[in-house]
């Protein structure tokens with residue numbers, strides 16, 4: 469999983485005398501759409517190299533270590549081992565054309581390096597529909613190969629399920645004994661609706677003790693349901709009055725689906741009388757402090773200009789468990805995306821953002 473955060477400049481916590489007051493706030497939580505475990509760490513390596521070239525060896529210590537790729541790969545191997553079949557494989561469920569291939573293949577290489585015994589296969593959901601089955605023990609078998617762990621790299625958007633066939637395949641995988649990353653429960657836990665419901669008074673208290681609740685709640689901004697009731701109406705009124713203060717979000721992942729600014733008003737008025745509005749949530753807009761720097765962007769023919777930018781930090785973690793116990797729970801590493809300050813979303817693939825690395829201040 470990867471939990472994403474931005475610094476919010478409307479807070480008054482002072483971390484450093486050279487940096488404006490701000491505080492970490494959660495943007496969202498990803499369970500499948502959790503990439504950049506390789507491009508994150510490698511950005512740090514590039515910055516380390518540039519520092520050395522420029523003679524800033526003293527400052528190298530300010531670029532934190534980042535073991536996201538190794539952490540993810542070790543965790544997949546740990547799950548593979550827990551399943552207990554040394555002949556079994558780890559299955560990566562992938563799209564027909566993997567646009568993020570320069571990130572996605574690296575856990576495969578790392579797993580091979582860490583434990584050459586572990587076989588990794590990549591299959592599309594259509595290939596799985598044709599060639600996978602459950603054996604009499606409920607184990608997942610593909611072309612006679614038993615699967616210990618299923619690692620989804622797709623499956624979070626409707627386009628992954630164009631017909632009933634793909635849904636049937638997802639159900640087959642879900643029903644199998646293989647360890648899934650994520651299970652359907654955790655897939656749903658990554659939904660914006662769940663994020664919003666968890667922010668309701670009393671919700672976190674079901675899972676955490678008082679001290680933990682306080683710490684977790686501290687990273688939430690305001691999240692609001694758009695149900696068809698008095699509370700939902702109040703939320704709509706609030707958003708219509710100051711749309712620039714919010715982000716309107718559907719139950720989608722992968723960037724480019726949220727609504728900002730004046731369009732929030734249009735969308736809310738359009739669906740005010742429809743049940744559709746309950747499928748969206750409203751969120752306070754986070755205003756990260758602006759930094760200045762260079763970004764390598766597509767289409768540039770000259771030296772990159774100095775730009776105003778904002779950043780979003782993703783923290784990778786892993787949790788392995790079953791309905792009764794948690795067997796493993798770790799923080800694995802991070803990735804930082806920096807985008808031009810005027811862009812609503814930080815799409816790296818869209819060309820508005822780029823992989824970056826944090827610089828720690830004493």
Ligand SMILES: Nc1ncnc2c1ncn2[C@@H]1O[C@H](COP(=O)(O)OP(=O)(O)O)[C@@H](O)[C@H]1O
Nearest residue numbers: 496715720721722723751752753754812813814
């Ligand atoms: N509350 C917010 N305040 C400011 N920017 C936001 C907020 N929520 C999302 N964004 C911006 O939109 C991008 C996409 O939103 P996100 O919730 O992460 O959806 P997705 O699942 O599509 O990645 C984020 O990376 C961030 O740049």
Ligand SMILES: [Mg+2]
Nearest residue numbers: 472496722723
């Ligand atoms: Mg996101």
